[in-house]
Amino acid sequence: MRRLAEPDQRATRGAWAATVACALLLAIAAGCRPAAAPVDLVLLNGRVVTVDAEVPEAEAVAMAGDTIVAVGSTSEIQRYVGPNTEVLDLEGQLAIPGFIEGHGHFLNLGRSKMILDLTTARTWDDIVAMVADAASRTPPGEWIQGRGWHQEKWDPPPAVTVDGVPLHHDLSRVTPNHPVFLTHASGHAGFVNAKAMEVARVTRRTANPPGGEIVKDERGEPTGLMRETAQRLVSAAMEAATAGRSPEDIRSEMHRQVELAGEEALANGVTTFHDAGSNFATIDFLRGLAEAGELPLRLYVMVRRESNEVMAEKLPQYRMIGAGNGFLTVRAIKRQIDGALGSHGAWLLEPYVDLPTSSGLTLETVEDIRRTAEIAIQNGFQVNTHAIGDRGNREVLDIYEQVFRANPDKTDVRWRIEHAQHLHPADIPRFGQLGVIASMQGVHCTSDGPWVPERIGEERARTGAYMWRSLIDAGAVVTNGTDVPVEKINPIASFHASVTRRLADGRQFFPEQRMTREEALRSYTINNAYAAFEEDVKGSITRGKLADIVVLSRDIMTVPEDEIPTAQVVYTILGGEVLYRRTAMAQ
Ligand SMILES: [Zn+2]
Numbered sequence: 001m002r003r004l005a006e007p008d009q010r011a012t013r014g015a016w017a018a019t020v021a022c023a024l025l026l027a028i029a030a031g032c033r034p035a036a037a038p039v040d041l042v043l044l045n046g047r048v049v050t051v052d053a054e055v056p057e058a059e060a061v062a063m064a065g066d067t068i069v070a071v072g073s074t075s076e077i078q079r080y081v082g083p084n085t086e087v088l089d090l091e092g093q094l095a096i097p098g099f100i101e102g103h104g105h106f107l108n109l110g111r112s113k114m115i116l117d118l119t120t121a122r123t124w125d126d127i128v129a130m131v132a133d134a135a136s137r138t139p140p141g142e143w144i145q146g147r148g149w150h151q152e153k154w155d156p157p158p159a160v161t162v163d164g165v166p167l168h169h170d171l172s173r174v175t176p177n178h179p180v181f182l183t184h185a186s187g188h189a190g191f192v193n194a195k196a197m198e199v200a201r202v203t204r205r206t207a208n209p210p211g212g213e214i215v216k217d218e219r220g221e222p223t224g225l226m227r228e229t230a231q232r233l234v235s236a237a238m239e240a241a242t243a244g245r246s247p248e249d250i251r252s253e254m255h256r257q258v259e260l261a262g263e264e265a266l267a268n269g270v271t272t273f274h275d276a277g278s279n280f281a282t283i284d285f286l287r288g289l290a291e292a293g294e295l296p297l298r299l300y301v302m303v304r305r306e307s308n309e310v311m312a313e314k315l316p317q318y319r320m321i322g323a324g325n326g327f328l329t330v331r332a333i334k335r336q337i338d339g340a341l342g343s344h345g346a347w348l349l350e351p352y353v354d355l356p357t358s359s360g361l362t363l364e365t366v367e368d369i370r371r372t373a374e375i376a377i378q379n380g381f382q383v384n385t386h387a388i389g390d391r392g393n394r395e396v397l398d399i400y401e402q403v404f405r406a407n408p409d410k411t412d413v414r415w416r417i418e419h420a421q422h423l424h425p426a427d428i429p430r431f432g433q434l435g436v437i438a439s440m441q442g443v444h445c446t447s448d449g450p451w452v453p454e455r456i457g458e459e460r461a462r463t464g465a466y467m468w469r470s471l472i473d474a475g476a477v478v479t480n481g482t483d484v485p486v487e488k489i490n491p492i493a494s495f496h497a498s499v500t501r502r503l504a505d506g507r508q509f510f511p512e513q514r515m516t517r518e519e520a521l522r523s524y525t526i527n528n529a530y531a532a533f534e535e536d537v538k539g540s541i542t543r544g545k546l547a548d549i550v551v552l553s554r555d556i557m558t559v560p561e562d563e564i565p566t567a568q569v570v571y572t573i574l575g576g577e578v579l580y581r582r583t584a585m586a587q
Pocket of ligand 1: 103104276483
């Protein structure tokens with residue numbers, strides 16, 4: 001273990017000289033403990049798991065300004081305590097690097113806190129009742145929004161369904177005067193009522209848009225379920241209804257979303273968030289916040305929903321690394337080749353077992369994504385493409401491979417596949433070989449596990465679903481996250497899913513693919529830092545790195561597996577400041 005006595009960078013020359021003199025004079029007389037320059041914050045008496053191979057474990061950390069200045073034993077770090085130092089006695093609790101959310105939707109997380117939360121609804125009737133209640137408190141004509149419903153969670157299932165999803169009539173009956181838009185947990189489908197279809201002019205005669213489906217019953221009437229891009233027919237009407245708002249109103253709503261998303265992230269120990277992604281206008285807004293010191297946590301934002309033409313022109317002026325004192329980095333582009341497995345939108349090599357007429361959907365074309373990749377590599381941007389089905393993953397690997405081969409001078413590009421959920425076994429080694437990062441979400445595996453074999457069959461599930469063990473063994477970097485608000489942002493739940501693959505009913509989903517706890521911790525810290533080119537400044541508790549640290553109430557590295565989810569965040573430290581403290585009420 002490296003025993004250190006590094007002075008604060010801001011130490012005066014005199015203090016530094018005194019320290020050196022003391023060290024020199026008394027090094028012979030063992031036990032010399034010269035006082036170091038006092039720091040702003042120290043953690044003492046903890047179990048510090050650093051994710052730094054040089055000093056894997058310690059008891060204490062000293063932080064000055066936004067930087068870690070020393071990591072060591074409690075007695076070593078005590079020397080940094082001065083009259084103005086805040087001292088946190090961890091009483092043996094675990095300190096680890098701040099969690100990095102590897103793939104989420106930052107403003108949508110804030111927005112999800114402002115609309116109906118349908119994630120815990122037990123039945124479809126519960127959802128109808130929640131919407132009816134919201135309608136009773138909402139002026140007629142205003143939109144009612146919700147998100148997070150999932151048909152697989154309802155017990156009992158609704159009596160009449162098409163593709164497992166109910167018809168809109170019960171919902172429409174209780175909301176005759178309010179258009180309603182309820183987003184599926186996956187984000188890949190929406191459910192609307194009759195009023196919403198009326199406002200959006202969706203009828204039995206409306207054709208499916210490319211990459212989407214207006215689901216219809218056997219009489220040809222829309223059921224209310226809008227898959228993938230079909231959602232935009234309705235969301236466009238919803239946006240038109242709010243188009244009259246002033247720029248100040250829109251800004252203040254975005255401010256509120258940032259605030260709510262920040263609170264939720266910090267309460268869960270998340271100190272950096274990879275946002276997948278935002279358009280240039282949103283990035284302008286976030287840059288303003290970063291430069292004013294108003295971002296609640298560090299963001300790594302991927303450029304999204306801009307055409308290749310616009311990106312070719314504007315990418316150079318949007319490339320920023322650590323803007324606003326290390327709070328905002330933009331050097332990646334998000335694309336999306338297919339949909340999600342739950343809504344039969346994942347693009348598969350062979351048809352769905354439970355929908356043999358379909359092999360899924362292509363959302364953005366191979367040609368368009370290839371063009372993005374060419375623009376990106378010329379501009380020093382990373383490409384992060386959503387791919388869930390095995391066909392989608394293969395197509396993206398092919399695009400990346402071709403573009404890498406055409407640009408042999410561009411190295412260390414660290415391109416990513418977001419989700420990488422269902423892989424053909426032949427494609428698994430390609431991640432490591434090509435240096436493509438598998439940006440996965442542990443908790444998706446255990447949420448989706450119960451119905452994955454229904455969709456793709458037992459064999460494809462066993463050999464291709466959530467293959468993080470095989471990917472790691474074949475040399476790939478695997479990162480972790482939650483895709484919040486698709487899942488809750490809680491990293492401890494996703495860590496638990498990663499090391500157990502245990503479903504809510506107690507079964508395990510192909511447990512041979514589990515990660516070790518050390519791998520899971522790396523996937524949530526240093527690997528996510530690497531996936532953002534930030535491993536030199538974050539992702540481990542190392543002298544000189546940013547002071548982003550989380551303290552947990554239970555030691556998730558050693559407690560029995562089934563107790564991991566009981567761990568709570570005690571402190572979230574970001575840039576050397578304690579931004580979240582567990583209150584007595586939460587204990
Ligand atoms: Zn996502």
